[in-house]
Amino acid sequence: MTDVPDPSDLVDPGAYGRDAVQHAVLRPDPDPAPPNQDLMCEVCQREPAVGVASSSMAAMSLAYGRTCLDRNADATFILAGNFYSIGPDPNDYADWIWDFTTFVDGEYITARDFFDRVTKEPGFFDPPPEDAP
Ligand SMILES: [Zn+2]
Numbered sequence: 001m002t003d004v005p006d007p008s009d010l011v012d013p014g015a016y017g018r019d020a021v022q023h024a025v026l027r028p029d030p031d032p033a034p035p036n037q038d039l040m041c042e043v044c045q046r047e048p049a050v051g052v053a054s055s056s057m058a059a060m061s062l063a064y065g066r067t068c069l070d071r072n073a074d075a076t077f078i079l080a081g082n083f084y085s086i087g088p089d090p091n092d093y094a095d096w097i098w099d100f101t102t103f104v105d106g107e108y109i110t111a112r113d114f115f116d117r118v119t120k121e122p123g124f125f126d127p128p129p130e131d132a133p
Helices: 017-024 066-070 076-086 095-099 111-118
Strands: 049-054 061-065 101-104 107-110
Touching: 061 066, 076 101, 076 111, 095 111, 101 111, 107 111
Parallel strands: none
Antiparallel strands: 049 061, 101 107
C-alpha cells in the first residue's frame, strides 16, 4: 500500500508558481515509470516530458521536461504572447517574469534577452490581420 502524503508536506510556504508545483507534484517518484517518449517537452522539443503543468504565465498547460523545469524555462509562444499583450516597455512587467528563461535556436536565453530580441522585430506589436482596421 502506498503511503498517503501528509498535506502539510505538499506546501512550501516560500514557493510560488511552478516552484510550488514542483515541490508538491514533481518530487521524485519512488517507483518511476519509464519516460513517455511520445510526450515531448513543449519548451525545447528535444527531451521527454516528465509531466504536464500549468504555465506560470498563461492559463495553459504544457508538457515540461526535466531540464526546462530546472532552468525555469517556458515556451517562446507563452513569453511572446505576454510581451504582445503587455507592450514594449519592460518597466510595465512584474519583476518575476525576468526570472524565466526560454529555449531558442538550440540554447537557453533569459526572458529579458528574448524580450529584447522579439520586441525589436518589425511589426511585432502590429495587430493580427483579422483585427487590423
Ligand atoms: Zn525541455
